[in-house]
Amino acid sequence: QVQLQQSGPGLVKPSQTLSLTCAIxxxxxxxxxxxxxxxxxxxxxxxxWLGRTYYRSKWYNDYAVSVKSRITVNPDTSKNQxxxxxxxxxxxxxxxxxxxxxxxxxxxxxxxxxxVTVSS
Amino acid sequence: IVMTQSPAxxxxxxxxxxxxxxxxxxxxxxNLAWYQQKxxxxxxxxxxxxxxxxxxxxxxxxGSGSGTEFTLTISSLQSEDFAxxxxxxxxxxxxxxxxxxxxxxx
Numbered sequence: 001q002v003q004l005q006q007s008g009p010g011l012v013k014p015s016q017t018l019s020l021t022c023a024i025x026x027x028x029x030x031x032x033x034x035x036x037x038x039x040x041x042x043x044x045x046x047x048x049w050l051g052r053t054y055y056r057s058k059w060y061n062d063y064a065v066s067v068k069s070r071i072t073v074n075p076d077t078s079k080n081q082x083x084x085x086x087x088x089x090x091x092x093x094x095x096x097x098x099x100x101x102x103x104x105x106x107x108x109x110x111x112x113x114x115x116v117t118v119s120s
Numbered sequence: 121i122v123m124t125q126s127p128a129x130x131x132x133x134x135x136x137x138x139x140x141x142x143x144x145x146x147x148x149x150x151n152l153a154w155y156q157q158k159x160x161x162x163x164x165x166x167x168x169x170x171x172x173x174x175x176x177x178x179x180x181x182x183g184s185g186s187g188t189e190f191t192l193t194i195s196s197l198q199s200e201d202f203a204x205x206x207x208x209x210x211x212x213x214x215x216x217x218x219x220x221x222x223x224x225x226x
Contacts, residue, residue: 046217047208064214098163105151106153107163
C-alpha cells in the first residue's frame with residue numbers, strides 16, 4: 001500500500017523559498033511507471049497542479065507555466081522521497097500543498113496536505 | 121483546458137440519486153478523473169478513464185461521458201458520500217481540475 005507523508009514548515013515569509021518534503025512508502029521514487037507530483041489548493045485558485053518529477057531511464061520534470069520560473073521538484077533516491085521548492089513566494093502562494101502519485105496522469109495516492117501560509 | 125462543474129451545490133436526501141456534471145472547454149477524449157474530498161482530507165480518486173472505478177470504490181459510483189461532457193452518478197447516496205467532488209482532465213498539459221460540486225444533505 002502506497003503512503004505519502006509530507007513534512008515542512010507551515011509559515012514562510014514573503015520573498016523566501018517554500019520547501020516541502022514528501023516521503024514515499026510502498027513504492028519507489030525511481031519507479032518506471034509512476035510520477036511524483038505537487039498540487040496545491042486554495043479558495044481563490046481551487047486545485048492547481050504545480051509540477052512533477054519522474055524517472056524513465058533518466059529524470060524528467062514537468063511544471064505548470066504559472067510557476068515555472070520559481071519551482072523545482074526533485075527526487076532523493078537515497079531517502080525515497082521528493083521535494084518541492086518554490087522561491088520568491090508571495091501571499092498568493094498561501095494554500096494547502098499536497099504531494100501525489102500519478103501513474104497515468106491522474107492521482108491515485110495523496111499526501112495528507114500541508115497548510116502553508118506566506119506572511120511576515 | 122478549463123473544467124466547469126455544475127451545479128456548485130447539490131442538495132440530496134440520503135438514498136436518492138445524485139448526478140454531477142463536468143464540462144471541458146476542449147476535447148479531452150476519455151482522459152477524465154473524478155475525486156471525492158471530505159473536510160480536512162486530501163482528495164480521493166473515484167473514477168479514471170471517465171468510467172473506470174478506482175480500487176475499492178463502491179459500485180454506486182459510476183462515471184460516463186467522453187469528449188467534453190462528463191457525468192458522475194451516485195446511485196443511492198450514503199451518509200459518507202456527502203462531500204465535494206472534483207473532475208480533472210489529463211488529456212492536455214497542464215493537468216486541470218474543475219471547481220467542484222458540493223453534495224450536501226437535503
